[in-house]
Amino acid sequence: MGNSASLKNHVETSKKTGVLNLSDSHLKQYPETIDVLHPYLRTLDLSKNKFKSLPKTVGQFKELKVLNISNNSLETLPDEINNLLKLETLQLSCNLLKTIPILNNLSNLKRVSIGDNQLSIFPEFLCQLKHLETLDLSKNKITQVPECIKESRLVELNINQNQIRKLPVALAECTRLKTLRIEENCLELVDIPREVLKSSKISLLCAEGNLFDMKSLMGIEEYGIYMARYTEVKKKMF
Template sequence: MGNSALKAHLETAQKTGVFQLTGKGLSEFPEDLQKLASNLRTIDLSSNKIEILTPVIGKFSVLKSLSLNNNKLTALPEELCKLKRLDTLHLNGNHLRQLPAGFGQLSALKTLSLSGNRLRTVPTQLCSLRHLDVVDLSKNQIQSVPDAVGELQAIELNLNQNQISQISVQISHCPRLKVLRLEENCLELSMLPQSILSDSQISLLAVEGNLFEIKKLRELEGYDKYMERFTATKKKFA
Protein backbone atom coordinates (compact mmCIF):
# COMPACT_ATOMS: atom_id res chain seq x y z
CA MET A 1 0.00 0.00 0.00
CA GLY A 2 1.38 3.42 -1.00
CA ASN A 3 2.45 6.08 1.47
CA SER A 4 0.06 8.63 -0.01
CA ALA A 5 -2.93 6.33 0.57
CA LEU A 6 -1.85 5.70 4.17
CA LYS A 7 -1.36 9.43 4.66
CA ALA A 8 -4.92 10.08 3.45
CA HIS A 9 -6.27 7.52 5.93
CA LEU A 10 -4.27 9.13 8.73
CA GLU A 11 -5.61 12.59 7.87
CA THR A 12 -9.18 11.30 7.94
CA ALA A 13 -8.53 9.54 11.25
CA GLN A 14 -7.14 12.75 12.73
CA LYS A 15 -10.54 14.38 12.15
CA THR A 16 -12.84 11.46 12.99
CA GLY A 17 -10.98 9.53 15.69
CA VAL A 18 -11.52 6.38 13.60
CA PHE A 19 -8.77 4.54 11.69
CA GLN A 20 -9.99 1.74 9.44
CA LEU A 21 -7.68 -0.07 7.04
CA THR A 22 -8.93 -3.58 6.31
CA GLY A 23 -7.89 -6.14 3.72
CA LYS A 24 -4.82 -4.23 2.51
CA GLY A 25 -2.18 -6.93 3.09
CA LEU A 26 -0.47 -5.01 5.91
CA SER A 27 2.23 -7.12 7.55
CA GLU A 28 2.71 -4.86 10.57
CA PHE A 29 0.93 -2.34 12.76
CA PRO A 30 1.35 1.03 10.95
CA GLU A 31 4.09 2.92 12.78
CA ASP A 32 2.66 6.31 11.81
CA LEU A 33 -0.47 5.59 13.83
CA GLN A 34 1.54 6.57 16.93
CA LYS A 35 1.07 10.20 15.93
CA LEU A 36 -2.64 9.80 16.65
CA ALA A 37 -2.24 7.86 19.90
CA SER A 38 -3.93 10.54 21.98
CA ASN A 39 -7.10 10.94 19.88
CA LEU A 40 -7.99 7.62 18.21
CA ARG A 41 -11.12 5.99 19.65
CA THR A 42 -11.46 3.20 17.06
CA ILE A 43 -8.87 1.14 15.18
CA ASP A 44 -9.87 -1.56 12.68
CA LEU A 45 -7.03 -3.43 10.97
CA SER A 46 -8.96 -6.63 10.23
CA SER A 47 -8.16 -8.99 7.35
CA ASN A 48 -4.48 -8.10 7.01
CA LYS A 49 -1.32 -10.16 7.63
CA ILE A 50 -0.18 -8.61 10.91
CA GLU A 51 1.89 -11.06 12.98
CA ILE A 52 2.90 -8.80 15.88
CA LEU A 53 0.94 -6.17 17.77
CA THR A 54 3.69 -3.82 18.92
CA PRO A 55 3.92 -2.54 22.52
CA VAL A 56 3.13 0.96 21.21
CA ILE A 57 -0.56 -0.05 21.40
CA GLY A 58 -0.38 0.82 25.11
CA LYS A 59 -0.07 4.52 24.23
CA PHE A 60 -3.55 4.76 22.68
CA SER A 61 -5.05 6.11 25.89
CA VAL A 62 -8.57 6.95 24.61
CA LEU A 63 -9.04 3.84 22.44
CA LYS A 64 -12.48 2.28 22.91
CA SER A 65 -12.64 -0.27 20.09
CA LEU A 66 -9.86 -2.40 18.58
CA SER A 67 -10.49 -4.90 15.77
CA LEU A 68 -7.74 -7.17 14.46
CA ASN A 69 -9.87 -10.01 13.10
CA ASN A 70 -8.30 -12.38 10.56
CA ASN A 71 -4.64 -11.53 10.98
CA LYS A 72 -1.71 -13.76 12.00
CA LEU A 73 -1.24 -12.77 15.64
CA THR A 74 0.34 -15.44 17.85
CA ALA A 75 0.59 -13.33 21.02
CA LEU A 76 -0.53 -10.01 22.50
CA PRO A 77 1.77 -7.55 24.30
CA GLU A 78 1.29 -6.79 28.02
CA GLU A 79 1.05 -3.12 26.99
CA LEU A 80 -2.42 -3.82 25.56
CA CYS A 81 -3.60 -4.13 29.16
CA LYS A 82 -3.00 -0.39 29.74
CA LEU A 83 -6.03 0.55 27.63
CA LYS A 84 -8.37 1.54 30.45
CA ARG A 85 -11.13 2.81 28.13
CA LEU A 86 -11.19 -0.17 25.76
CA ASP A 87 -14.71 -1.63 25.75
CA THR A 88 -14.67 -3.70 22.54
CA LEU A 89 -11.92 -6.08 21.41
CA HIS A 90 -12.27 -8.28 18.31
CA LEU A 91 -9.48 -10.80 17.68
CA ASN A 92 -11.30 -13.53 15.75
CA GLY A 93 -9.35 -15.70 13.32
CA ASN A 94 -5.81 -15.36 14.66
CA HIS A 95 -3.34 -17.89 16.15
CA LEU A 96 -3.55 -16.88 19.82
CA ARG A 97 -2.84 -19.57 22.43
CA GLN A 98 -3.13 -17.38 25.53
CA LEU A 99 -3.83 -13.87 26.78
CA PRO A 100 -1.39 -11.53 28.55
CA ALA A 101 -1.14 -12.04 32.32
CA GLY A 102 -2.48 -8.52 32.94
CA PHE A 103 -5.53 -8.90 30.68
CA GLY A 104 -7.82 -8.54 33.71
CA GLN A 105 -6.74 -4.88 33.95
CA LEU A 106 -8.88 -3.97 30.91
CA SER A 107 -11.49 -2.70 33.34
CA ALA A 108 -13.87 -1.13 30.77
CA LEU A 109 -14.07 -4.20 28.48
CA LYS A 110 -17.64 -5.23 27.60
CA THR A 111 -17.30 -7.27 24.40
CA LEU A 112 -14.52 -9.77 23.68
CA SER A 113 -14.36 -11.92 20.53
CA LEU A 114 -11.67 -14.59 20.29
CA SER A 115 -13.38 -17.03 17.94
CA GLY A 116 -11.15 -19.14 15.71
CA ASN A 117 -7.92 -19.03 17.72
CA ARG A 118 -5.89 -21.76 19.47
CA LEU A 119 -6.91 -21.35 23.10
CA ARG A 120 -6.91 -24.59 25.08
CA THR A 121 -8.72 -23.31 28.16
CA VAL A 122 -11.03 -20.48 29.22
CA PRO A 123 -8.58 -17.72 30.22
CA THR A 124 -8.97 -17.09 33.97
CA GLN A 125 -8.02 -13.41 33.46
CA LEU A 126 -11.55 -12.88 32.11
CA CYS A 127 -12.94 -13.44 35.60
CA SER A 128 -11.43 -10.11 36.76
CA LEU A 129 -13.37 -8.09 34.17
CA ARG A 130 -16.35 -6.70 36.06
CA HIS A 131 -18.14 -5.08 33.08
CA LEU A 132 -17.78 -7.92 30.59
CA ASP A 133 -21.09 -8.65 28.82
CA VAL A 134 -20.32 -10.88 25.83
CA VAL A 135 -17.46 -13.38 25.41
CA ASP A 136 -17.00 -15.40 22.21
CA LEU A 137 -14.50 -18.27 22.56
CA SER A 138 -16.02 -20.45 19.84
CA LYS A 139 -13.88 -22.44 17.38
CA ASN A 140 -10.87 -22.84 19.67
CA GLN A 141 -9.31 -26.00 21.17
CA ILE A 142 -10.79 -25.70 24.67
CA GLN A 143 -11.18 -29.08 26.36
CA SER A 144 -12.53 -28.15 29.78
CA VAL A 145 -14.14 -25.26 31.64
CA PRO A 146 -12.29 -24.59 34.95
CA ASP A 147 -13.63 -23.78 38.44
CA ALA A 148 -12.57 -20.13 38.12
CA VAL A 149 -15.37 -19.59 35.58
CA GLY A 150 -17.78 -19.17 38.51
CA GLU A 151 -16.40 -15.62 38.90
CA LEU A 152 -17.17 -14.67 35.29
CA GLN A 153 -19.45 -11.61 35.04
CA ALA A 154 -20.49 -12.10 31.40
CA ILE A 155 -24.13 -12.25 30.30
CA GLU A 156 -23.34 -14.39 27.25
CA LEU A 157 -20.59 -17.01 26.85
CA ASN A 158 -20.11 -18.71 23.49
CA LEU A 159 -18.08 -21.94 23.62
CA ASN A 160 -19.45 -23.52 20.43
CA GLN A 161 -17.20 -25.77 18.31
CA ASN A 162 -14.50 -26.56 20.84
CA GLN A 163 -13.46 -29.95 22.27
CA ILE A 164 -15.09 -29.55 25.67
CA SER A 165 -15.72 -32.77 27.57
CA GLN A 166 -15.76 -31.36 31.12
CA ILE A 167 -17.46 -28.35 32.70
CA SER A 168 -16.99 -27.21 36.28
CA VAL A 169 -20.17 -27.09 38.35
CA GLN A 170 -19.04 -23.56 39.30
CA ILE A 171 -20.43 -22.27 36.01
CA SER A 172 -23.85 -22.37 37.70
CA HIS A 173 -22.65 -19.62 40.06
CA CYS A 174 -21.95 -17.02 37.37
CA PRO A 175 -24.02 -14.11 38.71
CA ARG A 176 -25.12 -12.62 35.36
CA LEU A 177 -24.78 -15.50 32.87
CA LYS A 178 -28.00 -15.79 30.85
CA VAL A 179 -26.81 -17.36 27.57
CA LEU A 180 -24.47 -20.36 27.45
CA ARG A 181 -23.59 -21.81 24.04
CA LEU A 182 -21.94 -25.24 24.01
CA GLU A 183 -22.92 -26.56 20.58
CA GLU A 184 -20.69 -29.04 18.75
CA ASN A 185 -18.43 -30.10 21.61
CA CYS A 186 -17.57 -33.51 23.12
CA LEU A 187 -19.95 -33.49 26.08
CA GLU A 188 -21.56 -36.60 27.50
CA LEU A 189 -24.85 -35.82 29.22
CA SER A 190 -23.37 -37.00 32.54
CA MET A 191 -20.69 -34.29 32.25
CA LEU A 192 -23.22 -31.45 32.02
CA PRO A 193 -23.68 -30.06 35.57
CA GLN A 194 -27.33 -30.48 36.51
CA SER A 195 -27.17 -27.25 38.50
CA ILE A 196 -27.03 -25.35 35.18
CA LEU A 197 -30.67 -26.39 34.81
CA SER A 198 -31.86 -26.29 38.41
CA ASP A 199 -29.81 -23.60 40.07
CA SER A 200 -28.39 -20.93 37.74
CA GLN A 201 -29.39 -17.70 35.98
CA ILE A 202 -29.02 -19.33 32.54
CA SER A 203 -32.16 -18.94 30.43
CA LEU A 204 -30.74 -20.07 27.07
CA LEU A 205 -28.63 -23.24 27.00
CA ALA A 206 -27.56 -24.36 23.51
CA VAL A 207 -26.08 -27.88 23.51
CA GLU A 208 -26.94 -29.37 20.11
CA GLY A 209 -24.23 -31.44 18.43
CA ASN A 210 -22.75 -33.12 21.52
CA LEU A 211 -22.57 -36.81 22.49
CA PHE A 212 -26.20 -37.09 23.63
CA GLU A 213 -29.70 -36.68 22.28
CA ILE A 214 -31.44 -33.43 23.20
CA LYS A 215 -34.54 -35.33 24.33
CA LYS A 216 -32.40 -36.91 27.09
CA LEU A 217 -31.66 -33.43 28.41
CA ARG A 218 -35.39 -32.88 28.86
CA GLU A 219 -35.55 -35.88 31.20
CA LEU A 220 -33.03 -34.43 33.66
CA GLU A 221 -34.06 -33.18 37.07
CA GLY A 222 -34.21 -29.39 37.02
CA TYR A 223 -35.15 -29.12 33.33
CA ASP A 224 -38.58 -27.73 34.28
CA LYS A 225 -36.91 -24.93 36.26
CA TYR A 226 -34.71 -24.13 33.27
CA MET A 227 -37.79 -24.02 31.01
CA GLU A 228 -39.47 -21.56 33.37
CA ARG A 229 -36.52 -19.18 32.96
CA PHE A 230 -36.40 -19.82 29.20
CA THR A 231 -40.12 -19.07 28.78
CA ALA A 232 -40.03 -15.98 31.01
CA THR A 233 -37.15 -14.55 28.98
CA LYS A 234 -38.92 -15.32 25.72
CA LYS A 235 -42.05 -13.51 26.91
CA LYS A 236 -40.00 -10.50 27.96
CA PHE A 237 -38.66 -10.06 24.43
CA ALA A 238 -41.82 -11.06 22.59
Protein backbone atom coordinates in the same frame (compact mmCIF):
# COMPACT_ATOMS: atom_id res chain seq x y z
CA MET B 1 -4.53 0.45 1.29
CA GLY B 2 -3.64 1.48 -2.20
CA ASN B 3 -0.67 3.78 -1.49
CA SER B 4 1.07 5.87 1.14
CA ALA B 5 -0.84 9.00 0.08
CA SER B 6 -4.12 7.23 0.74
CA LEU B 7 -2.95 6.11 4.17
CA LYS B 8 -1.83 9.65 4.96
CA ASN B 9 -5.31 10.92 4.09
CA HIS B 10 -6.85 8.30 6.37
CA VAL B 11 -4.57 9.40 9.18
CA GLU B 12 -5.46 13.07 8.79
CA THR B 13 -9.17 12.29 8.77
CA SER B 14 -8.81 10.09 11.84
CA LYS B 15 -7.37 12.97 13.84
CA LYS B 16 -10.81 14.57 13.53
CA THR B 17 -13.08 11.53 13.79
CA GLY B 18 -11.17 9.41 16.31
CA VAL B 19 -11.82 6.38 14.09
CA LEU B 20 -9.33 4.57 11.83
CA ASN B 21 -10.55 1.68 9.69
CA LEU B 22 -7.80 -0.20 7.85
CA SER B 23 -9.76 -3.42 7.55
CA ASP B 24 -9.09 -5.56 4.47
CA SER B 25 -6.28 -3.27 3.30
CA HIS B 26 -3.82 -6.04 2.29
CA LEU B 27 -1.35 -4.89 4.93
CA LYS B 28 1.46 -7.31 5.78
CA GLN B 29 2.89 -5.16 8.56
CA TYR B 30 1.57 -2.76 11.11
CA PRO B 31 1.82 0.75 9.56
CA GLU B 32 3.98 2.74 11.97
CA THR B 33 2.71 5.98 10.44
CA ILE B 34 -0.52 5.60 12.42
CA ASP B 35 1.36 6.01 15.71
CA VAL B 36 0.86 9.78 15.41
CA LEU B 37 -2.78 9.03 16.24
CA HIS B 38 -2.04 7.85 19.79
CA PRO B 39 -3.79 10.86 21.41
CA TYR B 40 -6.83 10.77 19.12
CA LEU B 41 -8.11 7.30 18.34
CA ARG B 42 -11.14 5.78 20.06
CA THR B 43 -11.65 3.03 17.45
CA LEU B 44 -8.92 1.14 15.57
CA ASP B 45 -9.85 -1.56 13.06
CA LEU B 46 -6.93 -3.56 11.67
CA SER B 47 -8.95 -6.67 10.85
CA LYS B 48 -8.64 -8.81 7.70
CA ASN B 49 -4.99 -8.10 7.03
CA LYS B 50 -1.86 -10.25 7.22
CA PHE B 51 -0.20 -9.13 10.45
CA LYS B 52 1.96 -11.70 12.23
CA SER B 53 2.73 -9.37 15.11
CA LEU B 54 1.92 -6.00 16.63
CA PRO B 55 4.46 -3.51 18.00
CA LYS B 56 4.62 -2.49 21.64
CA THR B 57 3.57 1.00 20.57
CA VAL B 58 -0.03 -0.20 20.19
CA GLY B 59 -0.21 0.19 23.95
CA GLN B 60 0.07 3.96 23.61
CA PHE B 61 -3.45 4.42 22.19
CA LYS B 62 -4.63 5.51 25.62
CA GLU B 63 -8.03 6.80 24.41
CA LEU B 64 -8.91 3.59 22.55
CA LYS B 65 -12.28 2.00 23.33
CA VAL B 66 -12.51 -0.46 20.41
CA LEU B 67 -9.64 -2.54 19.04
CA ASN B 68 -10.33 -5.01 16.23
CA ILE B 69 -7.39 -7.14 15.07
CA SER B 70 -9.39 -10.20 14.05
CA ASN B 71 -8.69 -12.15 10.86
CA ASN B 72 -4.92 -11.79 10.82
CA SER B 73 -2.08 -14.25 11.46
CA LEU B 74 -1.13 -13.17 14.96
CA GLU B 75 0.68 -15.75 17.07
CA THR B 76 1.33 -13.45 20.03
CA LEU B 77 0.14 -10.15 21.46
CA PRO B 78 2.33 -7.52 23.12
CA ASP B 79 1.88 -7.16 26.88
CA GLU B 80 1.47 -3.44 26.28
CA ILE B 81 -2.17 -3.98 25.27
CA ASN B 82 -2.67 -4.06 29.03
CA ASN B 83 -2.07 -0.28 28.98
CA LEU B 84 -5.28 0.42 27.02
CA LEU B 85 -7.22 1.24 30.17
CA LYS B 86 -10.29 2.66 28.39
CA LEU B 87 -10.75 -0.35 26.10
CA GLU B 88 -14.32 -1.70 26.04
CA THR B 89 -14.26 -4.03 23.00
CA LEU B 90 -11.38 -6.34 22.05
CA GLN B 91 -11.75 -8.50 18.93
CA LEU B 92 -9.05 -11.13 18.39
CA SER B 93 -10.94 -13.83 16.49
CA CYS B 94 -9.47 -15.80 13.58
CA ASN B 95 -5.78 -15.61 14.46
CA LEU B 96 -3.17 -18.16 15.57
CA LEU B 97 -3.03 -17.30 19.26
CA LYS B 98 -2.09 -20.09 21.65
CA THR B 99 -2.07 -17.79 24.67
CA ILE B 100 -2.89 -14.18 25.42
CA PRO B 101 -1.29 -11.82 27.95
CA ILE B 102 -2.91 -11.37 31.35
CA LEU B 103 -4.88 -8.21 30.63
CA ASN B 104 -6.03 -7.62 34.19
CA ASN B 105 -5.69 -3.82 33.90
CA LEU B 106 -8.48 -3.66 31.31
CA SER B 107 -11.25 -3.27 33.84
CA ASN B 108 -13.54 -1.47 31.37
CA LEU B 109 -13.75 -4.38 28.93
CA LYS B 110 -17.35 -5.29 28.07
CA ARG B 111 -16.93 -7.50 25.00
CA VAL B 112 -14.07 -9.89 24.18
CA SER B 113 -13.89 -12.21 21.19
CA ILE B 114 -11.04 -14.73 20.90
CA GLY B 115 -12.88 -17.28 18.78
CA ASP B 116 -11.14 -19.39 16.13
CA ASN B 117 -7.66 -19.43 17.66
CA GLN B 118 -5.54 -22.15 19.26
CA LEU B 119 -6.12 -21.58 22.97
CA SER B 120 -5.98 -24.73 25.06
CA ILE B 121 -6.57 -23.04 28.43
CA PHE B 122 -9.47 -20.79 29.42
CA PRO B 123 -7.91 -17.35 30.25
CA GLU B 124 -8.88 -17.18 33.93
CA PHE B 125 -8.13 -13.48 34.35
CA LEU B 126 -11.22 -12.77 32.25
CA CYS B 127 -13.38 -14.00 35.14
CA GLN B 128 -12.11 -11.09 37.25
CA LEU B 129 -13.15 -8.32 34.84
CA LYS B 130 -16.30 -7.00 36.47
CA HIS B 131 -17.68 -5.19 33.42
CA LEU B 132 -17.14 -8.03 30.96
CA GLU B 133 -20.55 -9.07 29.64
CA THR B 134 -19.88 -11.05 26.45
CA LEU B 135 -17.07 -13.56 25.95
CA ASP B 136 -16.53 -15.62 22.79
CA LEU B 137 -13.99 -18.44 23.08
CA SER B 138 -15.51 -20.65 20.38
CA LYS B 139 -13.42 -22.72 17.97
CA ASN B 140 -10.42 -23.24 20.22
CA LYS B 141 -8.92 -26.29 21.99
CA ILE B 142 -10.09 -25.55 25.51
CA THR B 143 -10.73 -28.66 27.63
CA GLN B 144 -12.30 -27.21 30.78
CA VAL B 145 -14.03 -24.20 32.27
CA PRO B 146 -12.36 -22.98 35.50
CA GLU B 147 -14.14 -22.83 38.86
CA CYS B 148 -13.49 -19.08 38.99
CA ILE B 149 -16.16 -18.64 36.31
CA LYS B 150 -18.59 -18.13 39.21
CA GLU B 151 -16.84 -14.82 39.94
CA SER B 152 -17.52 -13.47 36.47
CA ARG B 153 -20.22 -10.97 35.56
CA LEU B 154 -20.79 -12.47 32.13
CA VAL B 155 -24.19 -12.28 30.48
CA GLU B 156 -23.19 -14.49 27.53
CA LEU B 157 -20.48 -17.15 27.25
CA ASN B 158 -19.74 -18.87 23.93
CA ILE B 159 -17.50 -21.94 24.19
CA ASN B 160 -18.84 -23.76 21.14
CA GLN B 161 -16.51 -26.06 19.21
CA ASN B 162 -13.89 -26.74 21.85
CA GLN B 163 -12.83 -29.98 23.55
CA ILE B 164 -14.67 -29.52 26.83
CA ARG B 165 -15.45 -32.78 28.63
CA LYS B 166 -17.08 -31.50 31.80
CA LEU B 167 -18.87 -28.38 32.96
CA PRO B 168 -18.35 -27.05 36.51
CA VAL B 169 -21.28 -26.61 38.88
CA ALA B 170 -19.84 -23.10 39.34
CA LEU B 171 -21.60 -22.05 36.11
CA ALA B 172 -24.87 -22.14 38.04
CA GLU B 173 -23.43 -19.56 40.44
CA CYS B 174 -22.85 -16.92 37.75
CA THR B 175 -25.21 -14.19 38.88
CA ARG B 176 -25.78 -12.62 35.45
CA LEU B 177 -25.20 -15.45 32.95
CA LYS B 178 -28.24 -15.71 30.66
CA THR B 179 -26.80 -17.36 27.51
CA LEU B 180 -24.49 -20.38 27.51
CA ARG B 181 -23.31 -21.85 24.20
CA ILE B 182 -21.63 -25.25 24.53
CA GLU B 183 -22.31 -26.78 21.11
CA GLU B 184 -19.94 -29.30 19.52
CA ASN B 185 -17.82 -30.22 22.50
CA CYS B 186 -17.06 -33.62 24.09
CA LEU B 187 -19.78 -33.54 26.74
CA GLU B 188 -21.82 -36.53 27.82
CA LEU B 189 -25.18 -36.10 29.47
CA VAL B 190 -23.74 -36.66 32.96
CA ASP B 191 -21.33 -33.78 32.33
CA ILE B 192 -24.16 -31.22 32.32
CA PRO B 193 -24.63 -30.21 35.99
CA ARG B 194 -28.28 -30.38 37.02
CA GLU B 195 -27.76 -27.09 38.86
CA VAL B 196 -27.22 -25.34 35.52
CA LEU B 197 -30.73 -26.39 34.53
CA LYS B 198 -32.37 -26.00 37.92
CA SER B 199 -30.93 -23.05 39.80
CA SER B 200 -28.94 -20.88 37.37
CA LYS B 201 -30.03 -17.69 35.62
CA ILE B 202 -29.37 -19.29 32.21
CA SER B 203 -32.38 -18.88 29.92
CA LEU B 204 -30.72 -19.91 26.64
CA LEU B 205 -28.68 -23.12 26.63
CA CYS B 206 -27.34 -24.22 23.23
CA ALA B 207 -25.96 -27.74 23.59
CA GLU B 208 -26.35 -29.51 20.24
CA GLY B 209 -23.51 -31.56 18.77
CA ASN B 210 -22.20 -33.19 21.95
CA LEU B 211 -22.03 -36.88 22.94
CA PHE B 212 -25.73 -37.09 23.75
CA ASP B 213 -28.92 -36.45 21.82
CA MET B 214 -31.06 -33.49 22.75
CA LYS B 215 -34.07 -35.72 23.52
CA SER B 216 -32.09 -37.21 26.40
CA LEU B 217 -31.35 -33.75 27.79
CA MET B 218 -34.99 -32.77 27.44
CA GLY B 219 -35.95 -35.88 29.37
CA ILE B 220 -34.18 -34.72 32.55
CA GLU B 221 -36.59 -33.53 35.22
CA GLU B 222 -34.70 -30.27 35.77
CA TYR B 223 -34.95 -29.43 32.05
CA GLY B 224 -38.54 -28.31 32.65
CA ILE B 225 -37.32 -25.68 35.12
CA TYR B 226 -34.86 -24.38 32.52
CA MET B 227 -37.63 -24.28 29.88
CA ALA B 228 -39.80 -22.21 32.20
CA ARG B 229 -37.03 -19.58 32.34
CA TYR B 230 -36.60 -19.78 28.56
CA THR B 231 -40.32 -19.27 27.95
CA GLU B 232 -40.54 -16.39 30.41
CA VAL B 233 -37.72 -14.53 28.64
CA LYS B 234 -39.34 -15.15 25.24
CA LYS B 235 -42.61 -13.68 26.48
CA LYS B 236 -40.85 -10.50 27.55
CA MET B 237 -39.36 -10.11 24.06
CA PHE B 238 -42.75 -9.81 22.40
